[in-house]
Amino acid sequence: MLLCVFATDKECAAALPEMHTVPAQGQWLPHVRANHELTVLITGVGPLNAAMHLGRCLATLGDRPAGVINCGLAGAFDTTSHRLGSLCIAAEEINPEYGLYTPDGLVPDGLGFAQYEQDEQRVFDRIQLEPYTAATAMGLSLPQGWPLCPMLSVAGVSGTAERAQEMQTRYPHAMLENMEGFALALSCLHESIPFLELRSVSNKIGSREKADWNIVAGFSALGRAMTMLLEA
Numbered sequence: 001m002l003l004c005v006f007a008t009d010k011e012c013a014a015a016l017p018e019m020h021t022v023p024a025q026g027q028w029l030p031h032v033r034a035n036h037e038l039t040v041l042i043t044g045v046g047p048l049n050a051a052m053h054l055g056r057c058l059a060t061l062g063d064r065p066a067g068v069i070n071c072g073l074a075g076a077f078d079t080t081s082h083r084l085g086s087l088c089i090a091a092e093e094i095n096p097e098y099g100l101y102t103p104d105g106l107v108p109d110g111l112g113f114a115q116y117e118q119d120e121q122r123v124f125d126r127i128q129l130e131p132y133t134a135a136t137a138m139g140l141s142l143p144q145g146w147p148l149c150p151m152l153s154v155a156g157v158s159g160t161a162e163r164a165q166e167m168q169t170r171y172p173h174a175m176l177e178n179m180e181g182f183a184l185a186l187s188c189l190h191e192s193i194p195f196l197e198l199r200s201v202s203n204k205i206g207s208r209e210k211a212d213w214n215i216v217a218g219f220s221a222l223g224r225a226m227t228m229l230l231e232a
């Protein structure tokens with residue numbers, strides 16, 4: 001069984017339009033798509049909802065999932081290289097709000113408490129993901145042409161050009177911003193469950209201009225993504 005996690009019912013309905021009933025927030029339902037047994041969970045928006053409801057779901061389900069797939073919208077710093085309606089696979093999840101604020105800025109390991117610690121691996125604000133390995137463990141193969149992108153996960157969305165610029169300066173290699181990915185990736189790391197995150201670009205980060213948003217294209221891309229992933 002694969003656990004498909006969405007923040008909102010709209011993302012779920014766009015990705016799996018054949019589902020007759022979409023779960024309510026904090027709920028999950030079984031579903032079958034192209035011989036893949038799925039459990040579909042809606043967490044609600046943001047990292048706290050994501051971690052809490054994934055944790056509840058994993059603790060309650062009888063079956064341990066072969067993997068967790070997170071599918072949702074995201075903002076892009078550069079909508080020329082990552083166009084509205086395009087798809088990205090998360091290669092890294094970054095939690096830019098974790099650590100100790102000092103006169104020199106935020107220091108991720110400034111408190112000394114890792115968010116995850118096992119053998120040599122200590123996670124403060126970054127998780128390196130292994131999407132190809134995760135897909136294989138889930139019996140899936142990732143289509144060619146989906147770019148691998150480092151992503152920021154925030155509780156407070158970058159809503160101004162200044163905030164977007166600040167994030168780009170702090171994390172120049174980050175390409176997309178979302179709200180749930182890091183929390184879900186961290187939960188899966190703690191439980192040793194393969195994790196795969198697919199995001200479609202719905203907007204330019206930091207802009208509230210209508211021209212910099214295309215939610216409809218973002219939703220359509222989620223539908224294409226699930227078809228390519230589950231029916232390949």
Ligand SMILES: O=C(O)c1cccc(C(=O)CC[C@H]2O[C@@H](n3cnc4c(=O)[nH]cnc43)[C@H](O)[C@@H]2O)c1
Binds near residue numbers: 045072073154
């Ligand atoms: O359904 C709608 O019409 C609608 C209108 C505006 C926004 C939404 C969302 O679902 C967006 C929140 C959701 O998507 C991720 N997201 C998208 N863009 C960004 C961003 O620029 N920065 C951070 N997160 C973003 C996020 O993961 C939320 O879960 C729907």
